[in-house]
Amino acid sequence: MIVVIDYGMGNVGSIMNMLKKIGAQAVLSRHPDDIAQAERLILPGVGSFDTGMRNLRELGIQYVLNRRVVEDGIPILGICLGMQLFTKKSEEGRELGFGWLDAETLRFSFDQGTEKLKLPHMGWNDVQLCQPASCFPLQQQERRFYFVHSYYIRCNAPDDILMRTSYGIDFTSSFCHKNILGVQFHPEKSHRFGIEFFEAFLAWTPGRKG
């Protein structure tokens, strides 16, 4: 069973629509029991870092989530803020993240650049696959995804970086660390590119690369 974690952060409806579209059995839940039994997890998220961590804690799912991911090693996908919560901390807030990988969340800052880009980074952008990965076996050349964010993550271990995207700077748009997959973009809103991405996530068995 796939559990999409409903912790009051953002548009879970579109993720459920996408999973239904590709014929996946998924439930939307905020109950620790469901998370304890899940085979695969999706942590969505739109909103602020601190509210996200606080909601997880107040709903009593932070602990069980950590156990399922770290001890049981079940595949988890973090989308946008969901992914940022996997990092150690964020410039957006004071709460600590899960710290499942050596990475931080930073705010885009274009003050010194000649070109002052608008924030949030909103729209379709290209991704560059940095390494072959079992969780993202895309065949086609064209890969575009829809982004909406003002914060991005910096991975300190180059091996974790799966995709890069450019917006003023080159940033990590996706990472894969053991059983943990994160994307900054919104695959649930990215047409066939997103459909393909979710299908790949559902077929993914972590533990091997390439």
Added chain:
Amino acid sequence: MVYKRVIPVLLLRGTGFVKTSHFKNPVYLGDCFNTVRLFNEKEADELMILDITATPENKPINFDLLSQLASECFMPLSYGGGIRNIDDMRRLFRAGFEKVSLNTEVVKNPRIISDAAREFGEQSIVVSIDVKRKLFGGHEVYVNSGRQATGMDPVTAARRAVESGAGEILLNSIDRDGTMEGYDVELIHKVADAVPVPLVACGGAGSLSHFHDAIHKGGASAVAAGSFFVFKGKHRAVLITYPSQKEIREGIY
């Protein structure tokens, strides 16, 4: 590269879509499901659905219809029309929309923008500003589907919206609506220059070169249109179209 979004704006009236000229004379386009499915198949960058009768006729939001429409769309979606409170927005986000568009509220109740931005994040809040040219120069903001003048100029309205927490401005030219004669580039430039958030230009697009002008001369981050995507030929026959990525790349960059 960051692509400039090319966005069909669909005006909802009851359960069908219509297209207006100067915010008047709605022409029926057809069943809304069929239209939305076509734009999904054509891989439109984003869709905006605006209910044009909700506010003026004081109608409730048709959540059932909207959530069925959203389940057909695998692209970014925004909705505007008749949104009264945070709870309305929450239901829209739950249905699969990721942006809500507020209009009349800017003037009546800027507080709803800041409350919404705090609750859902600024990127989820679009403020839509409808503008008419004044007889002796300059522009003025209108509300209530273009029926009521406010005396406010669009730059002030846009700045105020962003200060309250708007993450995006949808700038509509009532004069150009439905004309397909090109955007009001001067207006776009004035407003885009005044705000740090993305500006979506709307009103007047009839060709890819109009998109080009709104982006390169006006500074728009995205271009929206109605007639361009739904009418074909000089007799304005209804035909749903969306340019291919290749046409967009060649035409607007």
